[in-house]
Amino acid sequence: MEKFIFAREGMMKLPPGLRFQPTDEELVFEYLKRKVLSWPLPASIIPEINVCQFDPWDLPGDIEQERYFFSNNEAKYPNGNRINRATASGYWKATGLDRQIGSSSKNHALGMKKTLVFYRGKTPDASRTDWIMHESPC
Amino acid sequence: MEKFIFAREGMMKLPPGLRFQPTDEELVFEYLKRKVLSWPLPASIIPEINVCQFDPWDLPGDIEQERYFFSNNEAKYPNGNRINRATASGYWKATGLDRQIGSSSKNHALGMKKTLVFYRGKTPDASRTDWIMHESPC
Numbered sequence: 367m368e369k370f371i372f373a374r375e376g377m378m379k380l381p382p383g384l385r386f387q388p389t390d391e392e393l394v395f396e397y398l399k400r401k402v403l404s405w406p407l408p409a410s411i412i413p414e415i416n417v418c419q420f421d422p423w424d425l426p427g428d429i430e431q432e433r434y435f436f437s438n439n440e441a442k443y444p445n446g447n448r449i450n451r452a453t454a455s456g457y458w459k460a461t462g463l464d465r466q467i468g469s470s471s472k473n474h475a476l477g478m479k480k481t482l483v484f485y486r487g488k489t490p491d492a493s494r495t496d497w498i499m500h501e502s503p504c
Numbered sequence: 505m506e507k508f509i510f511a512r513e514g515m516m517k518l519p520p521g522l523r524f525q526p527t528d529e530e531l532v533f534e535y536l537k538r539k540v541l542s543w544p545l546p547a548s549i550i551p552e553i554n555v556c557q558f559d560p561w562d563l564p565g566d567i568e569q570e571r572y573f574f575s576n577n578e579a580k581y582p583n584g585n586r587i588n589r590a591t592a593s594g595y596w597k598a599t600g601l602d603r604q605i606g607s608s609s610k611n612h613a614l615g616m617k618k619t620l621v622f623y624r625g626k627t628p629d630a631s632r633t634d635w636i637m638h639e640s641p642c
Binding site: 370380381382383384385386387388389392393396397408409411 | 508518519520521522523524525526527530531534535546547549
């Protein structure tokens with residue numbers, strides 16, 4: 367398998383005309399699960415950062431685009447409404463229901479997708495923002 | 505400039521999640537004009553074929569997707585309605601107005617985009633199909 371290197375300094379840099387628009391399945395099964403297993407990736411395109419070291423507006427890459435990161439995250443998901451992802455200016459909080467990725471009928475491992483919203487400030491005075499993050503724990 | 509090789513045997517093969525969705529400007533100024541000048545391309549992604557050696561349904565690549573080719577074409581565009589692109593089963597015929605690519609205010613060379621429709625059969629009994637090709641002569 368060839369290695370195409372597009373990830374540099376936390377950013378994805380693609381040749382003109384190329385867009386990274388993976389489906390959830392491509393993300394989880396072609397990239398995330400391979401990454402976790404230390405298998406070769408089809409392309410080095412998803413930068414590795416610690417997502418919570420940045421406020422969302424400071425994350426590397428083009429702010430006009432959806433961005434993708436591998437983030438090594440020790441934080442655990444608690445039950446209920448506890449804060450689970452703190453940044454300098456606020457925190458990410460899970461919202462809605464988790465979505466399943468992939469179908470069990472296909473007889474392969476399933477993935478999961480959480481949706482998180484960024485709140486600015488500290489509880490109980492934090493205010494919800496429009497920043498959304500999807501996370502597939504693995 | 506690095507060379508990413510995605511074009512093979514007339515087809516574009518991209519790693520999962522990557523799509524080639526260039527704007528007209530990217531196509532003409534980053535790929536076509538560089539190609540004509542024998543400058544290095546940002547990626548080897550557009551296969552070289554002779555488009556008229558294929559009927560449209562036989563063109564290499566994924567029939568569900570828009571496909572891009574460099575085609576070395578000696579045929580000249582005549583004025584009026586003359587047939588100008590013959591394949592085994594029919595011909596491509598220019599339709600509509602040519603569109604300009606790029607703006608002269610940006611002080612760079614302009615590109616041009618023709619639209620052609622595929623007709624099956626021979627004139628005068630040929631029937632128009634849904635196959636569309638855009639061409640930027642260079």
